[in-house]
Amino acid sequence: MSKYETVIGIEIHAQLNTNTKAWCNCELKINGFENHYVCEVCSAQPGTLPVVNKQAINYALMLGIATDCNINKTSFYDRKNYFYPDLPKGYQITQFHTPICEDGAIELVGESGEKKKIRIERIQLEEDTGKSTHYNDYSLINLNRAGTPLVEIVTKPDFKTAKEVTNFLKKIQSILVYLDVSKGNLQDGNMRCDVNLSLMPKGSDTFGTRTEVKNLNSFRSVERAIEHEKLRQADILDKGEEVLQQTLLFDVDTGATRVLRTKSDADDYRYIPEPDLLAISVSEENIEKLKNELPELPTDKVNRFIKEFKIPKYDAEVICSEKKLAKYFEKACSLHNGNAYKKISNWVMVELLKLVNEAKADVEKIKLTPKHLVELVELIESGKISGKIAKDIFVEVYDTGKLPGEIVKEKGLEQNSDSSEIEEIVKEIIGAHPKEVEELKSGRDRVMGFFVGQVMKKTQGKANPKITSDLVKKLLGL
Amino acid sequence: MSDFNTIYDSHLALKDKKISATELCNEYLKVAKENPNNTFITLTEDYALNKAQEIDKSGIKNHLDGIPFSLKDLFITKNIRTTAGSKMLYNYIPPYEGTTSSNLQNAGAVLVGKVGCDEFGMGSSNENTPFGPVNLPLNKDYLPGGSSGASAVSVLEKSSLFSIGTDTGGSVRLPANFCGLFGYKPTYGRVSRYGQIAYASSLDQASPFARTPLDIAIIMDAMTKNDEKDSTQAPIGAMSSTSKILNNKDKSLSLVIGIDRSMIENCREDVRENLNQSIKELEKNGVKFKDITLPHLKYSVAVYYVIATSEASSNLARFDGVHFGFSSTEGHDLENSYALSRSLGFHEEVKRRVLLGTFCLSSGYSDEYYSHACKVRRLIYDDFQKAFNECDYVYSPVCATTSFKKDELMTPLQMYMNDLYTIPVNLAGLPSMALPYGSSSLNSLPTGFQLIGNSFKDEELILDSHKIFEVLK
Numbered sequence: 001m002s003k004y005e006t007v008i009g010i011e012i013h014a015q016l017n018t019n020t021k022a023w024c025n026c027e028l029k030i031n032g033f034e035n036h037y038v039c040e041v042c043s044a045q046p047g048t049l050p051v052v053n054k055q056a057i058n059y060a061l062m063l064g065i066a067t068d069c070n071i072n073k074t075s076f077y078d079r080k081n082y083f084y085p086d087l088p089k090g091y092q093i094t095q096f097h098t099p100i101c102e103d104g105a106i107e108l109v110g111e112s113g114e115k116k117k118i119r120i121e122r123i124q125l126e127e128d129t130g131k132s133t134h135y136n137d138y139s140l141i142n143l144n145r146a147g148t149p150l151v152e153i154v155t156k157p158d159f160k161t162a163k164e165v166t167n168f169l170k171k172i173q174s175i176l177v178y179l180d181v182s183k184g185n186l187q188d189g190n191m192r193c194d195v196n197l198s199l200m201p202k203g204s205d206t207f208g209t210r211t212e213v214k215n216l217n218s219f220r221s222v223e224r225a226i227e228h229e230k231l232r233q234a235d236i237l238d239k240g241e242e243v244l245q246q247t248l249l250f251d252v253d254t255g256a257t258r259v260l261r262t263k264s265d266a267d268d269y270r271y272i273p274e275p276d277l278l279a280i281s282v283s284e285e286n287i288e289k290l291k292n293e294l295p296e297l298p299t300d301k302v303n304r305f306i307k308e309f310k311i312p313k314y315d316a317e318v319i320c321s322e323k324k325l326a327k328y329f330e331k332a333c334s335l336h337n338g339n340a341y342k343k344i345s346n347w348v349m350v351e352l353l354k355l356v357n358e359a360k361a362d363v364e365k366i367k368l369t370p371k372h373l374v375e376l377v378e379l380i381e382s383g384k385i386s387g388k389i390a391k392d393i394f395v396e397v398y399d400t401g402k403l404p405g406e407i408v409k410e411k412g413l414e415q416n417s418d419s420s421e422i423e424e425i426v427k428e429i430i431g432a433h434p435k436e437v438e439e440l441k442s443g444r445d446r447v448m449g450f451f452v453g454q455v456m457k458k459t460q461g462k463a464n465p466k467i468t469s470d471l472v473k474k475l476l477g478l
Numbered sequence: 479m480s481d482f483n484t485i486y487d488s489h490l491a492l493k494d495k496k497i498s499a500t501e502l503c504n505e506y507l508k509v510a511k512e513n514p515n516n517t518f519i520t521l522t523e524d525y526a527l528n529k530a531q532e533i534d535k536s537g538i539k540n541h542l543d544g545i546p547f548s549l550k551d552l553f554i555t556k557n558i559r560t561t562a563g564s565k566m567l568y569n570y571i572p573p574y575e576g577t578t579s580s581n582l583q584n585a586g587a588v589l590v591g592k593v594g595c596d597e598f599g600m601g602s603s604n605e606n607t608p609f610g611p612v613n614l615p616l617n618k619d620y621l622p623g624g625s626s627g628a629s630a631v632s633v634l635e636k637s638s639l640f641s642i643g644t645d646t647g648g649s650v651r652l653p654a655n656f657c658g659l660f661g662y663k664p665t666y667g668r669v670s671r672y673g674q675i676a677y678a679s680s681l682d683q684a685s686p687f688a689r690t691p692l693d694i695a696i697i698m699d700a701m702t703k704n705d706e707k708d709s710t711q712a713p714i715g716a717m718s719s720t721s722k723i724l725n726n727k728d729k730s731l732s733l734v735i736g737i738d739r740s741m742i743e744n745c746r747e748d749v750r751e752n753l754n755q756s757i758k759e760l761e762k763n764g765v766k767f768k769d770i771t772l773p774h775l776k777y778s779v780a781v782y783y784v785i786a787t788s789e790a791s792s793n794l795a796r797f798d799g800v801h802f803g804f805s806s807t808e809g810h811d812l813e814n815s816y817a818l819s820r821s822l823g824f825h826e827e828v829k830r831r832v833l834l835g836t837f838c839l840s841s842g843y844s845d846e847y848y849s850h851a852c853k854v855r856r857l858i859y860d861d862f863q864k865a866f867n868e869c870d871y872v873y874s875p876v877c878a879t880t881s882f883k884k885d886e887l888m889t890p891l892q893m894y895m896n897d898l899y900t901i902p903v904n905l906a907g908l909p910s911m912a913l914p915y916g917s918s919s920l921n922s923l924p925t926g927f928q929l930i931g932n933s934f935k936d937e938e939l940i941l942d943s944h945k946i947f948e949v950l951k
Contacts, residue, residue: 040574044796046567046675047554047576049708081792081839083816090795141800270839272792272848275679278709 004199004237006230007207008165009157012172013150014182015128015190016059022127022149023050023093030131034142042147044088049276056149057100057280059181060125061290063151064101066175066297067120073282075100077125077274086130086141094152096271099124100280106175108167118168119156125280126150151182157196157207162226166219169193170321174298177323186217193222198243199233208233209243213250213257225250229257301326309333309341318349324363325353332370336377343377351391355398367401368394376404388461389413417464419471422455425463426471429454441476448472485545485639485693492538499544503530503588506546510590510637515613517628517637519551520559521591529588541696541720543586548638550629551592552599553684554673555579558589562675563607563625564597566797566804566823576673577705578642578684585700587640593632596625597825598794599644599677602652602896603882604628606827611884614656616923620881623653623896626687630657633687640688640697646677647782648876648900650685651912651928655876658914658924659687660943662694663900665934666907667712669698670705676793678786679710681904691911691944695719698940712934719937723944731763731945735929736770736869741899745878752916752925753875756950763949767873770865774857778902779894781858783831784838784851785905790828791835797823830890859906862930871939872930875899876912880923899928909936911943915950 020026024041041048064071078096104120128148133140153172159165173191176184183190198210213229216222228250233243248257296304298320305316305326320326325348332344352373356363376397379385385393385408393407408414416422429451430437440447448469455468472478482488491497503526510518526546533544551561554576561567583589596606604627605611612628614620615635622631626643630653633641643650645663654661663685674684686697695717702717742753757767799805799819806822809815824832838847865872877896882888903910914926929946931939 040572043801045554045572045574045802046560046562046570046796047552047572047673048574049672049710051707051709079792081795083795083798085798085800085812088796088801090798091792268841270791270836270841270844272788272839272844275789276676276710 003202004234005202005204006160006226007157007198007200007210008159008226009155009196010159010165010168011155011194011196012153012169013128013192013194014153014172014176014184016056016149016151016182017180017190018053018055018059018149020053021147022053022056022125023147026147028148030145030148032144034140035144038143038146042088043143044090050093050274052277052280053149056125057282058290059149059179060100060123060151061282061287062179062181062294063153063175064104064123065287065291065294066179067101067104067106067123067153069101069104069120069123071101071282071287072098074098075280075282077277077280078271079274081270081272084129084132085139086132086143086146088130088143088146092127092129093274093277094126095124097273100282106168106171108164108171111163116158116164118158118164121154121156122152124152124154126152157198162223165195165226166222169219169222171298174321174323178295178298178301180295186219189217192217195222195226195229197226197229197233199230199237208237209245211243211246211248211257213248214260216250221250221252224255225257228255232257298323305329309345310339311342311345315342315345315349319345322363328352328363328370332373335370335374338378338381340377340381343381344373347373347377351394355395366398368398369401372397372401372403379404379408383415383417383464384408385413385415386461386465388456389415392461413462415464416459416462417467419467422459422463422468423471423475425455425458426451426468426475429458430472430475437476440472441478483636483639484689485541485696486690488545488639489538489541489543489696492544499530499533499538499588500527502544503527503546503590506590506637506639509635510548510632513637515615515618515628515631515635516610517593517612517631517635518548518591519561519563519594519609522558522589523591525558526588526590529583533586533588540586540700542582542700545587545639546590546637547582547587548590548593548629548632548641549579550595550599550626550641550643552595552644552675552677553578553592553642554675555589555592558592560592560675561609562598563595563609564824564828565608567802568608568804570803572673574673577670577707578674578701580673581670581701581703582642582697587700590632590638593628593638593641595628595643596649597828598675598790599625599646599649599682600790600827600831601625602648602893604653605884606825608825614881614923616657617881617921619883620923621656621884623656623877623881625649626685627653627656630654630659630661630687633657633659633689640686640693642684642686642697642701644674644677645683645685645900645904646681646786647904648897650687651876651900651903651910652896654687654912655914655926655928656881656924657687658917658926659689660691660694660914660947661685661687661912662698662940663903663910663912664698664702664936665909665931666904667710668717668909668934668936669701670708670711672705672707676789678789679793680789681782681786683904691940691947692720692723694911695723695940695944698936702936714934717937719940722937722941726941726944729945729948731760731765731942731949733764733871733942734766734768734869735760735871735873736865737767737873738770738772738775741874745875746880746920748918748920749875749877749879749925751919753927756915756927757873759950760946768869770869770872772858772861772865772872772902774854774861775902777854778858778905779898781851781854781905782897782901783834783894784847785855787831787835788838788848788851789835791832791839794824794828794832799823827890855905858902862902862906862908862932866932870931871942874928874930876926876928880918880921880925903928903930908933909939911939913943913946913950
């Protein structure tokens with residue numbers, strides 16, 4: 001394997017979440033009652049004509065702007081002709097000769113912090129097909145999806161590793177979601193990825209024959225398929241054989257790829273300019289308008305959070321990786337009187353994400369709202385409760401939606417800062433642990449934790465840890 | 479039988495209550511039901527009578543109120559069988575309404591039925607159809623031309639006062655010429671193609687047959703409403719050529735008409751005689767003829783058969799037996815079932831054109847054929863533009879011959895050459911009126927010529943055709 005260099009390029013199809021389909025006024029309800037969201041246009045009745053969905057064009061333009069593409073002032077639709085039952089027209093309307101956006105790029109940051117530019121060759125507008133479901137001796141077709149507007153994003157062969165590919169996918173996904181142009185969900189099929197991979201001898205500048213692995217529906221599948229395909233091709237090359245130009249399907253169960261079709265018979269899609277649609281003309285004003293109205297992108301938000309909330313880059317990136325999470329955090333910060341933003345960030349990144357991920361919950365719909373979180377952080381900050389108590393009641397707040405202050409009050413969990421009360425307990429513990437007292441006196445500071453812990457145990461975590469350790473020192477004359 | 483046979487005269491009679499819409503409808507339905515020339519595929523008798531009765535109740539307002547008409551069976555009519563003249567759609571009942579049908583019916587016209595055509599509009603004789611050839615009423619040994627032959631015949635036999643055909647390469651102007659009627663091919667993009675079964679999308683245009691330019695004007699006014707369902711229609715609103723004709727006071731023909739005389743020289747003698755005669759008469763009435771050359775027109779047939787068949791191969795892909803239309807149940811797998819459904823559902827001429835188009839678009843050939851044809855198409859357009867710099871219209875034969883006999887054997891290529899003079903107009907997207915003029919000294923069948931206008935000069939062309947008709951008739 002070390003003899004070869006891996007060359008990977010990808011194609012991403014993303015369904016645009018427009019109000020209606022690409023060429024007709026049908027609602028986009030792919031999972032609605034089968035064949036219910038279908039009209040004469042998307043079922044390709046004879047005599048029907050497509051009408052362009054302007055929203056889809058704007059969405060593609062927004063994506064082009066966000067990925068630093070050149071916008072073609074004039075671009076065209078083409079027909080890609082092939083027969084398949086879930087393609088009722090017998091052709092897909094796409095953009096072959098001149099796509100709406102070209103020559104963009106996205107910057108990735110590698111594990112060791114190095115920057116790498118992934119070039120985008122083109123972004124083109126097209127349409128989704130219907131859905132076929134195959135049974136033993138028959139197949140069913142559902143046209144609810146037929147005519148769903150798609151963008152296809154094609155990269156240059158700039159990737160070398162699976163990690164780079166998934167990082168790129170995550171970045172594209174978050175851009176799609178930030179722009180609100182697609183749900184961008186691989187699992188649900190509204191974002192799909194095909195991987196083109198080839199090997200070449202190290203140091204060579206001539207690409208090898210590539211294979212295309214289709215319809216990978218999770219980041220994990222993308223990584224596994226790439227690792228498998230790398231080894232499979234290396235194996236072939238090692239034997240002195242030739243890699244065939246094939247379209248492959250990844251099998252999630254076996255982790256292997258299998259041949260869908262061999263391209264030796266050169267797929268001939270007989271492209272022809274779509275005579276039923278006019279060229280797409282994009283004015284400079286429209287581009288400017290979209291630029292001005294473009295929602296904040298993930299990278300910009302990360303930078304702003306670093307500056308505004310003084311949180312580390314790592315925190316900002318984790319929080320901004322998901323638009324909803326970033327919104328949650330920002331809301332919490334805006335409700336907070338003070339500057340404990342890093343504390344808020346910690347709670348969001350660690351405790352909150354843990355519960356949300358476990359429950360696969362939508363952060364916008366959970367009972368623990370930014371208001372709850374801020375109240376909790378402020379209870380800690382003001383010394384009213386300890387961090388430990390906060391952690392303990394966090395789950396309860398999450399489950400019930402009760403305000404943290406209420407729970408603290410109900411359960412009497414307020415931190416005990418009464419020195420004389422704590423002093424009694426400290427005395428008791430010092431008396432019971434002479435060995436540890438000696439150790440502490442001899443300079444083993446770590447033992448302090450033991451004493452504080454014992455006091456906490458006795459007080460169910462309510463003793464103020466600072467006062468407790470001060471008292472230990474005072475009583476032992478340290 | 480009523481003694482008026484134009485839309486306008488019938489309208490006046492209806493308005494003056496000399497005849498009721500129901501009576502008028504019955505007169506035309508009678509012929510349609512007898513169907514002496516095998517014109518009709520589907521008769522809509524009850525539908526027509528209901529509509530006529532409604533109109534009698536509500537009174538005559540529009541020019542088209544109560545006017546019986548027929549549609550070439552390429553036009554979609556909701557809940558009324560639409561076959562495209564093909565076995566493929568033998569039982570196809572559309573679930574939606576096409577724009578041509580709705581525009582005319584909303585304007586008050588009464589649909590008598592759906593008439594035959596060459597399958598999917600592919601042909602020049604109206605013979606390429608499982609529904610059988612249509613007779614030329616003037617001499618039943620002859621054909622009306624195609625592909626909209628039956629539409630022309632329905633007007634001629636008086637089963638309709640007007641009919642709408644489709645003109646992709648001359649499919650309306652040729653039958654109009656063979657039948658002695660006016661046939662009008664609008665500027666590409668002047669009328670909506672929504673609900674018109676596509677043959678070659680960049681060339682197809684719904685086109686009316688009628689007995690006078692005034693009738694053509696009445697029909698075109700109703701057909702040119704903006705339709706947001708067709709993006710290739712120019713959103714410039716409906717024409718008002720009827721009032722322009724009715725209010726026109728200026729009878730003079732101070733026109734400059736360009737003519738490439740080599741076109742006339744290539745016509746058969748009987749046709750040539752009449753064309754020359756028409757030129758003389760027009761000159762007598764003030765028209766100035768100017769010699770022009772249209773050097774690239776000689777490539778028209780070749781260019782047309784590359785572009786039209788390429789588009790057709792894609793447009794007809796949806797007829798695969800899966801979602802609608804004829805489906806062979808014999809197929810043992812998907813590919814085989816496609817092959818059988820399409821082999822058995824389409825006739826020879828359609829298969830020939832689909833195969834030709836598929837070849838022209840194939841990788842490796844697309845650049846040589848399709849792309850090249852598109853470039854020459856542009857040169858043909860440029861030829862006309864040069865001509866329009868110095869003239870108002872271009873004069874051209876419609877066909878080098880008159881109608882031909884049913885048993886006249888022609889190779890496909892000979893058949894294609896019938897459209898030599900009509901095809902350039904579609905390639906350039908221009909409007910053209912086929913005007914009847916005289917009859918052949920050889921077989922007494924109608925002859926005529928066409929006037930080609932510049933893009934979107936439809937109203938002017940129809941008005942001038944009216945003026946010419948007035949002096950030539």
